[in-house]
Amino acid sequence: MKFQFESIADFIAMNGHGPYVWASYGITFAVLIFLLVSPLLQKKAFVKQQQKQQKLAQANDSADESTN
Amino acid sequence: MAWQWFHRLGSPRWFYEKTTSWLPWLAIISISLIVTAAVWGLAFAPADFKQGNSYRIIYIHVPAAFLALAGYYIMAISGAVGLIWKMKLPYMVMKSAAPIGALLTFVSLVTGSIWGKPTWGTWWEWDARITSMLILFFLYLGMIALQQAFQHRDTADKASAVLALVGMVNIPIIYKSVDWWNTLHQPATIKFTSKSSIDPSMLYPLLTMVIGFYCFYALVLLLNTRVEILRRENRTQWVNDLLGTTNKRVGQ
Numbered sequence: 492m493k494f495q496f497e498s499i500a501d502f503i504a505m506n507g508h509g510p511y512v513w514a515s516y517g518i519t520f521a522v523l524i525f526l527l528v529s530p531l532l533q534k535k536a537f538v539k540q541q542q543k544q545q546k547l548a549q550a551n552d553s554a555d556e557s558t559n
Numbered sequence: 560m561a562w563q564w565f566h567r568l569g570s571p572r573w574f575y576e577k578t579t580s581w582l583p584w585l586a587i588i589s590i591s592l593i594v595t596a597a598v599w600g601l602a603f604a605p606a607d608f609k610q611g612n613s614y615r616i617i618y619i620h621v622p623a624a625f626l627a628l629a630g631y632y633i634m635a636i637s638g639a640v641g642l643i644w645k646m647k648l649p650y651m652v653m654k655s656a657a658p659i660g661a662l663l664t665f666v667s668l669v670t671g672s673i674w675g676k677p678t679w680g681t682w683w684e685w686d687a688r689i690t691s692m693l694i695l696f697f698l699y700l701g702m703i704a705l706q707q708a709f710q711h712r713d714t715a716d717k718a719s720a721v722l723a724l725v726g727m728v729n730i731p732i733i734y735k736s737v738d739w740w741n742t743l744h745q746p747a748t749i750k751f752t753s754k755s756s757i758d759p760s761m762l763y764p765l766l767t768m769v770i771g772f773y774c775f776y777a778l779v780l781l782l783n784t785r786v787e788i789l790r791r792e793n794r795t796q797w798v799n800d801l802l803g804t805t806n807k808r809v810g811q
Binding site for chain 2: 526
């Protein structure tokens with residue numbers, strides 16, 4: 492196993508194919524990161540929303556009790 | 560007794576609790592495999608004697624296309640199980656699989672297109688493989704749209720399960736497209752029944768990436784399904800216990 496390029500600049504240029512290769516990898520990794528982060532954010536938002544509703548329900552309950 | 564595992568699969572709660580401990584392992588395995596394979600494929604695998612360095616795009620193009628197809632199987636089979644046994648969980652898996660599959664199909668189309676420019680001299684060609692993959696992309700988008708088109712959860716689930724099953728027609732067309740129509744897209748180089756026509760020095764990083772993508776897909780599908788479970792079961796006691804919220808409406 493050996494590094495296939497003469498230098499780092501060579502590695503980035505990839506004999507003129509650099510822009511194509513790096514664009515492909517860039518788009519792919521952006522999508523992979525999005526796929527991983529989006530369910531985590533959705534869960535966070537869901538938990539927050541549930542707790543908010545809980546607070547609202549409790550506020551309603553105590554308001555009901557004070558009028559009775 | 561033998562069927563117990565199958566009935567458990569119908570229980571979102573059992574599934575949620577069971578998969579919690581799998582997540583960190585899947586994350587570690589998939590991320591390390593994908594990073595290893597990317598460095599291997601980009602820097603250490605030899606350049607292709609015909610295509611030069613642009614071929615390095617296959618290390619992400621092929622795994623993404625594999626998973627776009629595997630994801631469709633998972634979605635359609637989940638839909639079928641949901642329709643036949645009237646279970647809740649398979650529908651949640653089906654719904655979660657649609658956006659993931661759409662994005663992976665998008666990745667395989669875009670990377671293929673970028674690869675096509677230096678190799679074929681064109682960004683796009685109405686080749687049989689590319690066109691059938693584009694149809695797969697539209698099928699996934701149709702699944703997402705159909706899920707949101709109905710007011711009732713049940714109706715949306717059943718309708719999209721039927722769409723997923725009808726769309727299965729496209730899968731053998733995608734597989735066979737490179738053999739039936741001898742156009743631009745090259746035939747398969749990795750074969751399970753005969754010797755692969757790809758050199759081991761290029762095959763191993765590709766296989767590493769494919770396994771990495773499978774693990775990553777499993778991880779992402781689990782994460783999405785788990786959020787969907789919480790959303791649909793938000794009135795049950797176990798979800799409220801889990802989130803530390805008490806549910807008075809059910810308790811009373």
